[in-house]
Amino acid sequence: MSEQAFIRDLREIVGGSNVLASSVDLQLYQYDGYLEEHRPEAVVFVQSTEEVAKVVQCCNRHGRPFVPRGGGTNLTGGTIPFGGGAVIEMIRMNRLLEIDIPNLRARVQPGMFNLELGNALAPLGYQFIPDPASQKAATLGGNVAENAGGPHCFKYGVTSNHVLGLTVVLPDGRVEKLGGKAADIPGFDLTGLFVGSEGTLGICTEVLVKVVRQTESVKTLLAIYDSIEEGSETVSAIVAAGMVPATLEMMDQLVIHAVEASLHCGLPMDCATLLLIEVDGLRDDLESQAAAISDLCRAHGAREVRVAKDDAERALLWAGRRGAFGAVARLAPSFLVCDGTVPRTALPQVLKKVSQVAAKYDLRIPNVFHAGDGNLHPLILFDWRDADMKARVLKAGMEILSLCAELGGTISGEHGVGLEKLDAMRLVMSEADIQAQRRVKTTFDPANLANPGKIFPAKEVACER
Amino acid sequence: MNAELRSRLESIVGPGLVYGPGEPVDGVRPTLAVRPGTQDEVSAVVRACAEAGAAMIPLGGGTSLGLGNPPARADVLVHLDRLDRVVEWDPANLCISAEAGMRLEALQALVAKDRTVLPLDPPGLRRVTLGGMVAANPSGPCRLQYGTVRDWVLGMRVVLPDGERIHCGGRVIKNVSGYDMNKLFIRSLGCLGIITEVTFKLLPMPARRAAVIGRFPDAATAWAVVGRTLASFLLPEALEFLNVEAAQLLGGPPGTCVLAVSLSGSSETVDRQVRDFTGFFQDGGGTADVLQEAAASRAWEGIRDLLEGAYDPILCRIAVPLSATPALVAAAEGMAREAGLKAVVTAHAATGVLRVLLAPGADPHPGEALMVLEGLRREAEAAEGSLVLEAAPRSLKARFDAWGTPPGGVDMMKRLKTEFDPLGICNPGRFVAGI
Ligand SMILES: Cc1cc2nc3c(=O)[nH]c(=O)nc-3n(C[C@H](O)[C@H](O)[C@H](O)COP(=O)(O)OP(=O)(O)OC[C@H]3O[C@@H](n4cnc5c(N)ncnc54)[C@H](O)[C@@H]3O)c2cc1C
Numbered sequence: 092m093s094e095q096a097f098i099r100d101l102r103e104i105v106g107g108s109n110v111l112a113s114s115v116d117l118q119l120y121q122y123d124g125y126l127e128e129h130r131p132e133a134v135v136f137v138q139s140t141e142e143v144a145k146v147v148q149c150c151n152r153h154g155r156p157f158v159p160r161g162g163g164t165n166l167t168g169g170t171i172p173f174g175g176g177a178v179i180e181m182i183r184m185n186r187l188l189e190i191d192i193p194n195l196r197a198r199v200q201p202g203m204f205n206l207e208l209g210n211a212l213a214p215l216g217y218q219f220i221p222d223p224a225s226q227k228a229a230t231l232g233g234n235v236a237e238n239a240g241g242p243h244c245f246k247y248g249v250t251s252n253h254v255l256g257l258t259v260v261l262p263d264g265r266v267e268k269l270g271g272k273a274a275d276i277p278g279f280d281l282t283g284l285f286v287g288s289e290g291t292l293g294i295c296t297e298v299l300v301k302v303v304r305q306t307e308s309v310k311t312l313l314a315i316y317d318s319i320e321e322g323s324e325t326v327s328a329i330v331a332a333g334m335v336p337a338t339l340e341m342m343d344q345l346v347i348h349a350v351e352a353s354l355h356c357g358l359p360m361d362c363a364t365l366l367l368i369e370v371d372g373l374r375d376d377l378e379s380q381a382a383a384i385s386d387l388c389r390a391h392g393a394r395e396v397r398v399a400k401d402d403a404e405r406a407l408l409w410a411g412r413r414g415a416f417g418a419v420a421r422l423a424p425s426f427l428v429c430d431g432t433v434p435r436t437a438l439p440q441v442l443k444k445v446s447q448v449a450a451k452y453d454l455r456i457p458n459v460f461h462a463g464d465g466n467l468h469p470l471i472l473f474d475w476r477d478a479d480m481k482a483r484v485l486k487a488g489m490e491i492l493s494l495c496a497e498l499g500g501t502i503s504g505e506h507g508v509g510l511e512k513l514d515a516m517r518l519v520m521s522e523a524d525i526q527a528q529r530r531v532k533t534t535f536d537p538a539n540l541a542n543p544g545k546i547f548p549a550k551e552v553a554c555e556r
Numbered sequence: 557m558n559a560e561l562r563s564r565l566e567s568i569v570g571p572g573l574v575y576g577p578g579e580p581v582d583g584v585r586p587t588l589a590v591r592p593g594t595q596d597e598v599s600a601v602v603r604a605c606a607e608a609g610a611a612m613i614p615l616g617g618g619t620s621l622g623l624g625n626p627p628a629r630a631d632v633l634v635h636l637d638r639l640d641r642v643v644e645w646d647p648a649n650l651c652i653s654a655e656a657g658m659r660l661e662a663l664q665a666l667v668a669k670d671r672t673v674l675p676l677d678p679p680g681l682r683r684v685t686l687g688g689m690v691a692a693n694p695s696g697p698c699r700l701q702y703g704t705v706r707d708w709v710l711g712m713r714v715v716l717p718d719g720e721r722i723h724c725g726g727r728v729i730k731n732v733s734g735y736d737m738n739k740l741f742i743r744s745l746g747c748l749g750i751i752t753e754v755t756f757k758l759l760p761m762p763a764r765r766a767a768v769i770g771r772f773p774d775a776a777t778a779w780a781v782v783g784r785t786l787a788s789f790l791l792p793e794a795l796e797f798l799n800v801e802a803a804q805l806l807g808g809p810p811g812t813c814v815l816a817v818s819l820s821g822s823s824e825t826v827d828r829q830v831r832d833f834t835g836f837f838q839d840g841g842g843t844a845d846v847l848q849e850a851a852a853s854r855a856w857e858g859i860r861d862l863l864e865g866a867y868d869p870i871l872c873r874i875a876v877p878l879s880a881t882p883a884l885v886a887a888a889e890g891m892a893r894e895a896g897l898k899a900v901v902t903a904h905a906a907t908g909v910l911r912v913l914l915a916p917g918a919d920p921h922p923g924e925a926l927m928v929l930e931g932l933r934r935e936a937e938a939a940e941g942s943l944v945l946e947a948a949p950r951s952l953k954a955r956f957d958a959w960g961t962p963p964g965g966v967d968m969m970k971r972l973k974t975e976f977d978p979l980g981i982c983n984p985g986r987f988v989a990g991i
Pocket residue numbers: 123124158159160161162163164165166169170181201222223224225228229230231232233234235236237238239240241242289290291293294295296416417505506542
């Protein structure tokens with residue numbers, strides 16, 4: 092009964108065809124890149140800030156939760172409608188509203204794909220820095236909500252460093268403009284707080300980003316190693332030598348094989364690991380930087396260092412890196428992308444332990460990751476039809492996150508907490524830390540309607556003080 | 557209440573470390589002052605204040621106690637100067653954690669030993685403390701290349717207004733484990749709690765440093781060069797414009813304005829940029845003096861701290877979209893002149909941030925400053941920017957809000973303040989919209 096009224100009201104706001112409520116349609120929105128499934132009551136396609144506000148107000152009236160959804164590429168279950176209610180699909184709000192070169196800004200709708208913004212800026216000689224490997228299918232709203240990173244974040248920072256302002260629909264349906272075109276808008280940095288909040292503090296309906304001049308020149312290197320340790324030690328050595336490459340990415344043999352089998356990038360099949368290194372900036376010192384890095388790589392055991400000669404060679408190397416997750420899908424029916432961060436110098440240690448975890452649980456775990464940031468992505472392969480294996484996967488994932496925490500790192504570098512890491516939060520946070528975050532959540536969303544069930548672990552049983 | 561609170565505080569920190577009255581904060585004198593020595597003690601002090609309902613004002617280097625509105629109440633001044641230890645220094649991973657009372661200069665000197673830097677250069681760098689810097693979010697010319705405090709803080713420890721201690725962020729570059737709570741406390745001016753420890757990300761120290769300082773016959777020629785720079789691939793650390801009055805303070809021929817660039821990096825890139833900028837400046841009708849290494853650093857300190865130590869300053873900071881900067885500089889000069897004042901203006905020419913010092917002109921009319929500020933705020937806000945008062949005499953502050961029109965989301969800010977500080981005892985009344 093009440094379900095009917097809810098859907099009727101939603102249809103009134105956005106038009107009948109923009110609400111999906113049939114069982115088949117809903118089934119398509121009950122999952123994302125993570126392993127759990129929950130069915131929404133409705134999926135609503137929105138086109139404007141006003142519509143989003145009205146839809147959220149409608150959810151408030153009916154006491155129904157809502158979950159914003161962009162490309163659905165997140166890997167932690169962030170878009171799974173855990174509490175039912177409405178999935179608010181942002182993908183049709185995909186317009187580029189303004190490119191303002193004199194002020195080095197762009198204003199976009201949240202449903203725009205990250206790569207599309209890049210493509211719009213490139214002919215003008217400008218770029219938007221955050222470039223998650225999923226940039227073809229991930230939306231800017233999703234990037235904001237997850238505080239996405241990417242290969243270039245080692246030098247240039249993550250999404251949060253490049254977002255200046257947001258228009259948001261708060262959980263009660265009010266619209267607010269946070270931040271703005273000018274720097275240092277007085278007041279608390281609500282824009283900064285909203286970035287990375289995983290759709291739990293409201294829905295962003297407009298994003299104001301920084302754009303920057305493209306760099307004059309880049310050089311891309313591929314260093315080839317016969318041992319993982321040597322590769323990961325090189326990463327620290329480059330930084331210790333005072334260099335800050337734009338990217339420092341790493342992939343291991345299993346990944347290389349998968350990439351070669353599907354993308355044919357010309358990667359060597361018989362090595363243990365590869366480092367993809369890119370330096371950028373003024374052209375004057377790139378040659379010498381590339382030479383210094385090549386020397387360091389060799390000094391740390393690289394058997395060969397290739398330097399991309401032209402854009403075509405460079406593109407080929409990057410295709411391998413960007414396509415790695417997809418290529419790994421060849422190796423097993425499913426994989427869980429683990430995401431943890433350690434201080435860079437702990438990389439050799441943590442990689443060794445990851446392989447021990449793989450052995451312990453009898454699983455295969457290839458690695459492809461942002462080595463410069465210490466942000467690893469063990470990909471735990473499995474077969475989703477095998478329940479026992481799935482249980483081992485979850486245990487192995489948790490064990491890897493514990494390792495990251497023990498080594499001074501954290502439980503998520505870029506994919507967020509979502510549903511996956513609720514319990515892992517306690518590995519890096521005290522009850523008081525979590526409680527402070529909960530206070531933010533209740534201030535924004537007293538009725539707990541915005542993407543409920545995410546981020547916060549179950550309350551701990553009160554123990555003696 | 558005072559005697560009771562005083563003895564409670566003494567029992568926490570020891571008798572010699574509580575005194576009263578405290579030093580005035582923007583004209584308001586706290587009854588007591590306390591100097592806790594550890595983060596636990598800060599927590600205990602805050603708990604004691606909370607239980608007594610006493611309003612607290614955290615104090616770092618005291619360089620920007622003029623920022624914001626005068627405190628609505630001030631009972632206890634919490635000096636953080638004894639919290640000045642390094643907690644953990646990890647050069648290999650380019651990060652350092654230190655207590656909030658440590659001076660930025662001391663931290664810079666320390667990390668320089670390992671050839672790293674924290675590339676933040678707020679004015680008054682010598683006295684600024686880490687906690688004060690994070691709370692007040694100042695910025696210097698180098699924000700052009702390196703951004704602001706928020707881009708360099710990886711984590712922090714905060715004592716909340718009820719005395720609870722929390723930890724935000726961590727010590728890794730990428731961290732999306734829950735909300736980015738650092739952002740809540742950065743630039744909150746200490747009204748959501750007392751920051752007791754900060755973890756910063758560091759950068760390898762550049763191999764070389766140079767500066768090119770140019771003098772231009774008028775502002776228009778200087779801004780044309782700024783435009784050319786922005787369209788180029790060049791990557792200066794800082795690009796600073798000084799109007800004629802400000803350039804005068806720096807010495808040199810009268811009637812000219814200054815454009816200065818700071819360059820750092822490898823020898824090759826510094827040489828190239830020195831060459832290119834010299835060309836830009838000269839083509840643009842200016843002169844170009846090239847300074848290297850220590851001389852360059854000294855010149856930049858001079859530029860950074862130009863507006864420091866002014867007599868009874870009326871100082872404001874304006875932030876507008878980049879392209880509106882020249883118009884705001886001109887407006888400041890014009891309005892000041894009409895009011896019989898002088899506007900000394902320095903602008904981070906490529907980030908849209910400028911600072912205006914109003915000084916007595918040839919024929920001062922006291923009171924006219926208010927009109928200048930109001931006019932400038934109107935211009936700044938019309939350009940989607942803001943004007944914030946950094947320092948002014950109390951009489952002026954009584955008639956001019958330090959922050960201006962409340963920003964978007966102000967209701968949520970007030971609700972956050974109430975949620976975290978229900979008693980309203982943390983730096984009350986100083987911040988935006990009476991927070
Ligand atoms: C192959 C692959 C590679 C990846 N590589 C990277 C990488 O390099 N770096 C990285 O950081 N991530 C990476 N990811 C993860 C993912 O792509 C990013 O987190 C991305 O930002 C999610 O965007 P999306 O549009 O798909 O968001 P969704 O998955 O649709 O949503 C993600 C979260 O954001 C919320 N949300 C979505 N839109 C809005 C909105 N408008 N307002 C408020 N909340 C909203 C959702 O509720 C959900 O909690 C990768 C994923 C895949 C599958």
